[in-house]
Amino acid sequence: MISTLLSVILIFYSLVSLFIYPILSDTISLLLGVLGVMILSGIYLFPLFLSNYVWWNKNLILIKLEVIEISFLKYKKIKSVHMDLGKLAIIKKSGEKIELDMSEYDEVDTGILLTLILQHSL
Incomplete structure (x- = not known):
């Protein structure tokens, strides 16, 4: 339950970071985007x-x-x-x-x- 909730939060934050890429630090949003893609792809x-x-x-x-x-x-x-x-x-x-x-x-x-x-x- 907790791991599912953390995964959903991480996926949401990863997707948000991809859309506001210029605003966030390049490194942080790149790593969060990679992590989001990995989680979404399983x-x-x-x-x-x-x-x-x-x-x-x-x-x-x-x-x-x-x-x-x-x-x-x-x-x-x-x-x-x-x-x-x-x-x-x-x-x-x-x-x-x-x-x-x-x-x-x-x-x-x-x-x-x-x-x-x-x-x-x-």
């Missing part, structure tokens, strides 16, 4: 280290998330995820490397990144 990612902010430029996506280490508590199929100048590289535990071209997206946010990672990890 997949808990641990640990998730963000080293820098996500910057977007019309046709060239500069994502300064040097390494996002992801360990799935439910699926455990991804070893690591790397971002580099408009490319998303997903390395599975089996050694398979999937490279995605991110330049087709006009805007990139944490939700798109997590969706792409989850799509290619299942």
Whole structure:
């Protein structure tokens, strides 16, 4: 009961922080948005280290998330995820490397990144 209530409060606060992103601190709303997406999707990612902010430029996506280490508590199929100048590289535990071209997206946010990672990890 208490955990459900805390989850609902956290989800509500996460969604609110995504809509008032410019008002809140960038780091706080980015982390709350990631946490909200994880709870809503039912997949808990641990640990998730963000080293820098996500910057977007019309046709060239500069994502300064040097390494996002992801360990799935439910699926455990991804070893690591790397971002580099408009490319998303997903390395599975089996050694398979999937490279995605991110330049087709006009805007990139944490939700798109997590969706792409989850799509290619299942």
